[in-house]
Ligand SMILES: Nc1ncnc2c1ncn2[C@@H]1O[C@H](COP(=O)(O)OP(=O)(O)O)[C@@H](O)[C@H]1O
């Protein structure tokens with residue numbers, strides 16, 4: 069089976085999803101990410117989905133699961149680069165991924181992870197009244 | 198309304214689900230759908246294709262390119278011969294799942310489509326038809 | 332009505348297509364408004380194809396109903412003609428004259444062919460008239476739809492021009508909405524806003540609705556969905572200038588109430604600057620590095 073490469077940048081794991089993953093591949097990614105977090109003691113996980121042309125409820129659930137499991141392993145997750153059309157569709161589908169922090173691009177994502185690790189930002193989505 | 202192109206592809210493996218997404222995207226692009234419309238169609242197709250595979254035990258997708266006067270549309274009919282859905286109204290509710298999913302596949306796909314229809318009876322299998330017009 | 336392919340018309344179309352075509356083209360060149368038609372460089376090609384499709388359609392034996400498969404090529408051709416003429420600014424009658432101008436030359440030929448057989452002539456003319464009228468009306472119908480499409484597109488373009496997304500500051504974009512919002516306009520504006528968030532790399536988007544008198548439920552929903560979509564992309568929205576009536580509509584929706592709002596655009600900008608770690612200070616004062 070193909071694998072999605074996981075890179076290490078400082079103390080963060082970086083995954084760039086470039087292909088349309090079939091479900092097993094997606095689940096395999098989740099498993100290897102968790103293993104990698106434990107192995108490396110990474111404090112952050114960044115999922116770059118700027119090349120992804122859709123996010124359905126399966127991928128949405130996967131992103132949610134990765135974020136919650138990583139949190140248990142004391143790593144902050146940030147999803148970056150979601151395209152406007154994908155975001156519009158996801159909202160219509162009924163998913164807001166409210167437990168996940170997001171950023172516009174890799175640079176901003178890394179900065180956000182840094183702030184979360186340093187305790188300046190919450191690992192959960194910020195909700196304001 | 199005229200059916201201009203008609204094609205059937207299998208939905209039996211999770212690679213097939215990937216192919217469904219690719220084929221639907223290609224048709225939508227060919228019909229001149231905008232990026233948001235393409236994405237909505239592909240996402241709805243992905244949801245229902247996965248249901249066909251996971252709950253229906255596999256089946257097939259019929260893709261039809263439609264023309265109604267100046268309007269262009271794409272109609273997707275997924276069918277399986279699986280166990281069927283005993284309570285369709287319940288299955289269409291946001292959050293309802295028997296498979297540990299998010300329960301947004303059917304209801305979400307309906308929101309992403311212009312037309313949506315579902316036929317199912319226990320033991321007879323399930324047919325989900327969705328269409329989106331440009 | 333003649334329903335068979337062995338009518339005089341179909342024989343003529345097959346046998347005398349060239350003279351018929353010449354006669355038809357000459358006719359169109361001398362017609363009122365012929366300036367525009369003559370300028371339509373495709374007219375000869377269209378006429379040639381029309382006669383070929385007429386042949387095909389008649390051969391399929393469907394004279395009364397042009398919705399059948401035998402006429403699909405004809406329908407496509409007429410759609411092409413209509414769309415092209417709609418785009419070039421032709422009037423509906425100039426467009427329909429493409430079909431109707433065939434009547435005279437065709438009828439002349441039919442008459443010559445029928446000779447003294449008056450009954451046959453009447454019958455043939457009747458069915459030819461019906462057919463050409465149907466095709467002509469179809470052209471008008473498609474033309475009108477094409478016109479509507481052109482107008483809709485122009486409206487959309489105007490819409491994009493009328494509601495520009497502006498870059499207020501590095502990392503901050505804003506869209507000031509003015510006038511009545513319908514669901515369509517809101518959708519276009521919102522898609523533009525999200526796109527601009529990406530191109531500008533903006534962390535914060537301000538949607539100012541001070542100039543919007545009222546919104547309906549659907550529009551309010553679009554606004555809230557945009558806020559959610561922006562959040563998924565990694566940007567925050569601030570809605571400014573919400574009027575009491577609009578606040579009511581939003582509250583009535585009972586959905587996601589975690590929208591940041593400010594009374595005025597300047598309040599929104601102040602908050603946005605604070606969020607990106609900037610503040611507007613007096614010239615001589617030292618900038619306070621505030622982080623929200
Ligand atoms: N093709 C099908 N055959 C049988 N049951 C189905 C089918 N599609 C959907 N269902 C039922 O409807 C429920 C809801 O489906 P869906 O909205 O896609 O949510 P999820 O896939 O997350 O469970 C499923 O859990 C399943 O019980």
Ligand SMILES: [Mg+2]
Nearest residue numbers: 244248298302
């Ligand atoms: Mg599902």
